Amino acid sequence: MHQKPARVFVTGLGIISPAGDDLAAFWADLVAGRNRFAELAPLYAGMKPGVLGGRVPPRARAHALAIVDEQTRAVPRAASVFAEYAALAAVRDAGLRPGDDVLSGALVCIGSSDGQADALEDLVAGRGQLTAARFAAHSIADGVARQVGAAGPAFTVQNTCASANVALSCALEMLRAGVADTAVVGGCDAYSEKNIIGFSSLHAVGPVPCRPFAVDRRYVTPSEGAGVLVLQTERSLRSDRQPYAEVLAVAVNNDARHPTAPDMNGVAACHRLALRQAEVGADDISAVLAHGTGTRMNDEIEAAIFRADYPLAAVTAIKGTVGHLMGAAGAAGAVTACLCLRFGQVPPTAVDADAVEPDVNLVVGAPRRLPGLRYVQSNAFGFGGNNAIAIFRRPE
């Protein structure tokens, strides 16, 4: 007899970002549309001065470092510090403690585009405190597993800026297949020189903040941090805890067209796949966390899909506020989706109302109250034609 797959719920959230080291600070910046971008020092002769980026504030970084264990502190690779800190926060938020039975067989899946970038970059440049640190990216997931006391499968997924949503998809499939009842899943990326150099070589970063869906948008604002979610199957839920959301689907596909440019057909196909897997229609989706990088091509494609298929959904893009967290972007989106469902409101996109692309139902100015908010979609796309879309539902 075919068994119905387990229902999966989000029970804990943790995040560290340019907004700070907790959920409240993150949500406060989103709701206020407040960014904390600062100029990045040029990294090579081809990089123009004044490029903006978002960094985790020193106080938040120091706090994270104080929370993680001695093994991580001894070799403080930023991606690991961020991911482990966010995981511990998510576990705590779920009402769990490292080493709890419910975590002992948990699976850990972390998406990251740049992995242990600082360790590899120090090694290549022959400088810095991390030249002897391991940079293999699985060490990120292994570290999270160690922190939370999980001994189930642990792995890192690398799908460029869609990494965290792909990690979420992997965890969802494994929970539904019965591999575990709990997952600690998310994304992380720390400031990567290689990444900034790469975006600079494409003239995609600059002195103006990311302005998603603005008519005159131009630049990506690279950022850093980590977001982690605790997922639990229905049978492992505690009766005294109210989950943030049910994860209905996380669709993953590939454009198979171009190494950097997104493709309308592939992105649209991923939208259809997500809706089909979630067994909902586009009309059911009340809010969309767009990928919204602030680049001409990405936002043009998403805007066309939203106009055609999601005309009533409240669309927002958080990269104008917290920047583009790269491989953690999907995790920031997933955390935001859960908070939208919890608070019944959608934070604004940090652009002026009169600058928005025509006919995009973008939330600007004040947060939009949606007390009956039931379904939220969160998009994450990346170089290499990577597309991944998650759909969350408010728990019954």
Add this chain to the structure above:
Amino acid sequence: MFHFNLGHVTECVPAHDESAADPSGLPPDLYDVIGTVGDDFRDWFTRVCLYLVLRTETSCPGETVVIGTEYGNTAALARLQREAAVQGRRLSAQYFPNATSGSASAFVNIRLGATGRNMTVNAGANTPVLALWQALVALGPIGAPASRLLVGDVYSAEARQDAGRAGPHRCRSGVSHAIFEPGDDYVAEFDFRPAVEPSGEPVAERNGAFAVLELLHGAGALAPGEETHLECRGAGRQRARVVVRRC
């Protein structure tokens, strides 16, 4: 439990002289198969992955591609950093697309026209079993028409140095490649329950490509009712085991 049919199983195992920048013993038809356009910006991991997938003529839209690797495109990442320092304003924009952690996957998907689920998975010593799980789940609940698995590494100097820090083990370059299709020739059962004690021994062979090859070549030789297995041990008590049985 996943049911599947096993298609091509192939490998590319370059020889490796640690003092040389490039591997040797490469297939003589390498560039006939993968072409030379944009090759200046590729690293050897991308080249070998492309060779393996393009040498087999089967491909279908909607297929899944899973790459399991510990170091992947590390060589291209390191090169971008070095070239930026040397070339400055003259740095070509073509380096970056070849220098992401998912570059091999991107170019494999583009060249195959593979529009299905795809991912680059790194589970350290457990990579062979985890990547196989992800390839096979795509055939079942996700409904992919085919699933393609590439596992392995072509070690750059940095990767070799990093692997050496994980303990004494053999560190041969090589990538395995397999195609899975929906069917009932085989059944695979996975077990990820933690081990009782932490693993104390470093793996004898770092590169998971060879474990996958042994498993799948072994599966290909099974008579009905026979089985073969692969067990890996990761960090701490992490354990991953798969049993493949011929139906």
